[in-house]
Amino acid sequence: MKITGTRSHVLRYEMDEELGYSQQYYPARTAHLVEVSIDEGPTGWGECFGTGPIALANKTIVEQVLQPMVLGRDPLAREAIWQHCYNMMCDHGQKGMPLYCLLAGPTRTRIPDLADAFHDEAAAIREAGFAATKMKVGPGSVADIELATAVRDGVGDGFRFAVDANHCYTTPDALTVGRALDDLGAYWFEEPVAPEDRAGYTELRAKLKTTIAGGEAEFTRYGRRDLLAAMPDMPGGLHPWEPILEFDTTPNRFRDDMLSDPLDIQGQVKRSGGFVDLPGGPGLGVRPDPAFLDHYRIA
Numbered sequence: 090m091k092i093t094g095t096r097s098h099v100l101r102y103e104m105d106e107e108l109g110y111s112q113q114y115y116p117a118r119t120a121h122l123v124e125v126s127i128d129e130g131p132t133g134w135g136e137c138f139g140t141g142p143i144a145l146a147n148k149t150i151v152e153q154v155l156q157p158m159v160l161g162r163d164p165l166a167r168e169a170i171w172q173h174c175y176n177m178m179c180d181h182g183q184k185g186m187p188l189y190c191l192l193a194g195p196t197r198t199r200i201p202d203l204a205d206a207f208h209d210e211a212a213a214i215r216e217a218g219f220a221a222t223k224m225k226v227g228p229g230s231v232a233d234i235e236l237a238t239a240v241r242d243g244v245g246d247g248f249r250f251a252v253d254a255n256h257c258y259t260t261p262d263a264l265t266v267g268r269a270l271d272d273l274g275a276y277w278f279e280e281p282v283a284p285e286d287r288a289g290y291t292e293l294r295a296k297l298k299t300t301i302a303g304g305e306a307e308f309t310r311y312g313r314r315d316l317l318a319a320m321p322d323m324p325g326g327l328h329p330w331e332p333i334l335e336f337d338t339t340p341n342r343f344r345d346d347m348l349s350d351p352l353d354i355q356g357q358v359k360r361s362g363g364f365v366d367l368p369g370g371p372g373l374g375v376r377p378d379p380a381f382l383d384h385y386r387i388a
């Protein structure tokens with residue numbers, strides 16, 4: 090069995106309403122699927138991380154740099170292939186995110202509108218049957234506390250809500266927001282400071298009651314190894330922490346309409362009280378619809 094080729098599918102569509110987080114606003118959805126063909130057996134599918142124009146740059150890397158490294162290899166030798174590709178590229182940069190064009194945060198006059206929107210959206214998520222919700226922050230520590238308060242009001246007491254800062258704070262600002270989150274009973278505080286600021290994470294962990302989350306901007310086993318070495322075992326007991334499927338509830342055709350057999354996560358959550366079934370097919374258990382890819386492909 091041999092790998093005979095890879096093909097990138099970069100997809101894009103303009104959204105009806107732009108979305109944002111602490112680093113930028115963006116008007117379009119993009120996705121980068123990578124199809125791996127072999128001489129016998131099924132086609133494999135993967136998703137390449139990187140949004141917007143980054144997907145176009147990654148397409149070139151996948152096709153011009155990585156593809157020659159995997160052609161003719163046994164697809165079952167997954168670990169050996171990964172090590173080969175990693176070693177061949179490790180001298181050319183394994184860390185560092187592309188520097189997006191940072192946009193100014195929303196003006197102060199938008200905060201009341203955002204607070205109302207956050208309140209109503211959080212309430213709708215609870216009403217839809219989800220077991221928890223997560224919000225983005227970023228306009229600034231004072232405004233972010235207003236937004237978090239609006240979300241708590243929207244979901245009511247006793248419902249879990251987490252806060253994702255996408256590493257937008259200094260440690261003092263993160264402490265200010267984190268102490269407010271302590272009072273609001275937030276479930277976790279995600280990426281409060283820069284991924285490289287391990288001392289900041291340690292300080293926040295020591296001074297806040299709210300659980301600190303991080304590691305989203307680390308890549309490969311090497312990037313995460315130090316963080317995992319520092320992590321205690323998951324607690325056991327009669328009521329252990331259950332793994333949570335994080336689900337973006339904003340409109341997304343790539344999530345809802347791309348698959349030949351859509352997952353209907355929202356419908357499952359509504360019907361089951363917050364749970365979803367694992368796809369039972371081979372591999373990932375899902376198959377992209379070729380006609381959908383043709384319709385949205387830009388490269």
Ligand SMILES: [Mg+2]
Pocket residue numbers: 253255279280305
């Ligand atoms: Mg995050």
